Amino acid sequence: MIRPFVPFRQFVLKVHSRCDLACDHCYVYEHADQSWRGRPGVMSDEIIAWSALRIAEHVKEHALDRVHVVLHGGEPLLAGRDRLGRIAGDLRTQVGPLCELDLRIHTNGVLLDDGFLDVFAEHDVKVGISLDGDRAANDRHRRYRDGRSSYDQVIRAIELLRGRPELYAGLLCTIDVANDPIAVYRGLADLDPPRIDFLLPHATWDDPPARPTPTAYADWLIAIFETWFAEGGRTPVRMFESIIRTSRGESSLTESLGLQPSDLVVIETDGAYEQADSLKTTYDGAPATGLHVLRDDLDAVARHTGILARQQGLDGLCDTCRACPVVDSCGGGLYAHRFRTGSGFVNPSVYSDDLLALITHVRRRTEMPVHTVPYETIDALAGGFGGGDDVTRLAEAQRSLRRALLAAVHARGETGAAWELLTRLDAEHREAVEAVLAHPYVRVWAVECLREPGHTGHLANIAAAAAIRAGIEASIDVQILDGSIHLPTLGVLEAGAGRTARLDIAGGRFTLPGREPGVWHPLRRLTAGDFSVALEDTDPFRDCHAHAATARLSEEDAAAWQVAFEQAWAMVEADHPDYAPGLREGLTTLMPLVPGKAGDRSSTARQAFGAIAAALPADPATLALLMIHEFQHVKLGAVLDAVSLFDESDGRLFYAPWRDDPRPLEGLLQGTYAHIAVTHYWQVRRRVAPARGDVQFARWREQTAEAIESLAESGSMTPLGELFVAGMRGSVAPWLAEPVSEEAAAAAALLAREHHAKWIAG
Template structure:
């Protein structure tokens, strides 16, 4: 039998096929497909048990690290607590060891009660709720059959989820857009409920049944609606995750999408109906009667059988599966043709652009323009010729006017020697080399802060004057604050034209430096949202207004706008001390930590803090054992780990923000070896970003796209360079483990050999592609050759044929490999 292209990792299980609301925009009951009429109302226990077994078999066969299952309907709560318990327990029991279960339920909230939530707390079931905004907006569609509003019941359900006992279960809200609803009112109503996430969904439509358009209105009303919400969301500093917005931010930068509605990532979703039949994505019910049907069922067919279904394969073919119009579109790698169902037309099937084509293009270009088109002024760079001259002197060409520091020294001091640059090219970096990078980064941060302040037009001001005074008298205190990764992130956003990031953050930096200096200096800091945040120190709850912060030898003193005085932080920044004396901050407070391409976690509860502490300590020991040449430089440059929210379907999530040197964002993975590899992988990005701030390694005018061996979609050259550099560490990680296992048998040893075979080949191919691109500078070619020298010894390590064959299967069957599968 043919191999499946992509394993299925996300499953929708229909617990009940009827609903207690009569929403007139529901794709299940109100659109083309009518299969619900002939299905049992409630799913049977035997179907649930067999479905759990099928998912467990599939997870074991494809070594899945996690699966996501959404209990759905109709209205799944109508199935009752006993059946929901059976579903959860059967699924957990059937999964193989090492495979996590992300179990969720999506409900309209009408029946949600403490009884259900107590059950979900016991079974660890996250809860998502459908809500279209304020009462007027929600009542436009989401009503009972007799016309009554469902809004009060839904608000009651959300209030229950926001209680401390159940808050951890709150997965988020799902809002279907209606362009007749006021986007500001909808956003404000949802934001007031403090959801962890909101999905704004386009109403399902096709070319035969097009979406609502307002008479005499804009041609792209859905884009305009969403862009209004996006501006509010950005102005509020992204108070909750929004997959649509985050996916646009990610895909325009060459990263993967977080939703099937955007991007070119293959779909890995399947649906189980109450009668035990397998279907494709539910959204297809809007196309035509029977569109999602597969002809398969849980008793007669495996999930591998289902994954081979032509309809599912059609949603996994990336760019090749799109219409000619889409393939020629400049935003196709972000749009991805839109949701598959929205492309349908009776005469041409799904071989069309999305019926929302214009809206999607306007949305993507609008978000890219608001957040990404205004480039941050280039950091100091060096041409190839200048680099050759500087090799002897060890100097950095200052292509930006130098800003004097104390003593009149240049803010762009000697950075790297030729030997240090060669060391970095091979992927490594000693403590001295990484410290030199960090020193150069601090100088760049100073210059960017000065430029951002000058651009503000504020002239002389208390906060800036205090920073300058402290820089002369207590430079260590200023350096400690300015070395904080998100100090530079503030300057980068301001220089990019993002004025939603106010000048209050600069006052907070000055206040933090004053507290560290302890000289008795005083500075006023604006307070918004009830928290006074002091970078590198922590935060305290104070009334909004202007707080006066004093840093004295006795500590901190804060006088709030209402006259109350505070002498301690409510929530100090917490740090983990690791073997060897290295201390890393767990940054879960800074408002600018959202610089990463993933949603950040909120303040870690004590239990999660302990879990992070143990995981970091174990991961650091593993790095010292398995990647000693990479580990040596990490303490000199990595100061901050920012906890992220878990990824979809339990996938490992990590990030290095380009304008936040010294920080990595990570969603705590299930195992310490995975965390070790994530740390090494992301710190490679941190190092290379710092190198690219100092040297031109490639022609920045080259706008061609290049295929990375491990991805199905082409990337800009810098993206290929970043990925290749990060995978040097991945290759050595698996190579070291393979050598350690020797010829020992066992699943873990076989897996290490297969991963090693895969990543050494991928990385070597990528290095060759970089050299052959013709777009590297002379210094860039030398850098790529250094990467090649690092990979070459690993290519000579003999491996059994089974390992190479396993790598071949991954290359042929998955197309998009994940570097972190420890």
């Protein structure tokens, strides 16, 4: 699917097309595209003015809040101080009032002096410099035409920038694996750059890079990474930071990594619009668009097929890349590096082995915060399923998150004796502590405490429950709420008046010295074979599911839940085995809701991982559906706790075919993910109940597929979110081809139209 174009936010202006160095690895002069030979040496005043105007109208048309403009070449300093001042001035005048303008110049530095820096200071232009490392590394490629070294002149320029740090943007280094990686890194880092960019030398499958070993470039970069990592990342390195960011679902800082769509355009000295310069390495004329700043606006460029091809994210990659475990960070590598005559750009990067080795190494060494989950788990869950191991990883991430929340509550104060007991138990009886902390409503309590302190005393009840489970001797003052002492995972004791009570604990039992204990209401459990979950009708923080929780159930009602659960679980295992392993590992609690006036009622809460709330359905088949459906929300909520799948600043509302109200983007994502399970349920169920099942299957497969495309076309999914949406699409697509009767298809279409009409009517 070709998406609508992405507006440009990065503009490269080729202000001069010639250079005063003769670097033998230069992509402009030393590779396939030689279009520079027919272009004017310098950008004219007319082209300068029109370029600024085109950028300004593009900013205004798309309400862009920030754009980046880089003055480039050739060697841009050859344009001279006056012309560079006019260019910067025009951009500041035309674009500056409309948005934040990040204006930079990238130079080899040999001509840089205080006069240029005064011009750049006047117009707030930051300066980046190309330097390939220490003297030996730099002189290997970056020389004058007569063979002279450029190193001393470049170092002089950098020293000028170090004296004016507000203008210093950073250093760019082209990798040569023949150079000593640590000497290169030291040669750059010792110059105090705000950032270092390492650039893989431009190469294609037709003209591959020098490769002394299969992963020579990864090995070279890993050597630097180890030094950088040991020093705490003191000097920012864009490549390493981008790998770490994309591994967490965030955006890349460079076009050579990540799945975000390209938003860059080049304007040459003659006013021709071109695609990224790196394409000059592939074939003559590769970057050309045929469009010109005097004739065409930037929207016309954005619609160019070559530009659109670089905005397809995962959909634009070959099958090998799509199946790669690090594709969310790699993104297929730099577009130009995929080129091969005959197949174009539909190939892995010529550096794919290096990228896999490097990204895998960085991920292992940085050890993403323990309450994140590995890419493999995200990938497995994206299709709507995920096995027991995947849900176990979600549970492990949630465990870490709950511990962090408890630490934050403790940091607020007033937890003294409870915290002391809990930490002692954690050291000596961790399993007991984990059992209590895994209770879904412990996190709900912690979040509530952090929002509005007032129930901090409940930490003592958590510690007491863990102590009872551990069988140790302890004595602690616990909190009384509404006349009861609530012990998570154990039950509730009627305690009468007061705010606290002393609890003496020994041998897995407890007493209330000086008090006459009331009735003890143990937490019940529902059991089906060897699978068991809590029937939670005691916890004071359980009422967080958007529908009212029941009071303590009667024995008769609890027995009805047991019958329904046992029968529903048998159906899950027999008819929906794809979901059973995940439910076994992650579903810990069913929380009864007060029945609604019409229809079934169920819900989950983002903070209550492992819990499903529901009113007791009329039949076990419906309970099976509710469990499968609602656990999708549980899984996705845990994923969203760990990684970013969408732009949370997007405040738009969307049509969701299963809701009468418009939904925010997260609501649409949640509902779509849940309805993969709903569709799958009816795909199976229609074999038993075809009259209803065919209609439901036909309806939800179509409408879930439509919702998936709404997500894909929103423009607000992160690169990892795009992968997730692609996984959902991959599950639903085969169902669209399954035959259903004409009657069922017509009935499903009618239901869909009626719902949409009702939604529009408001």
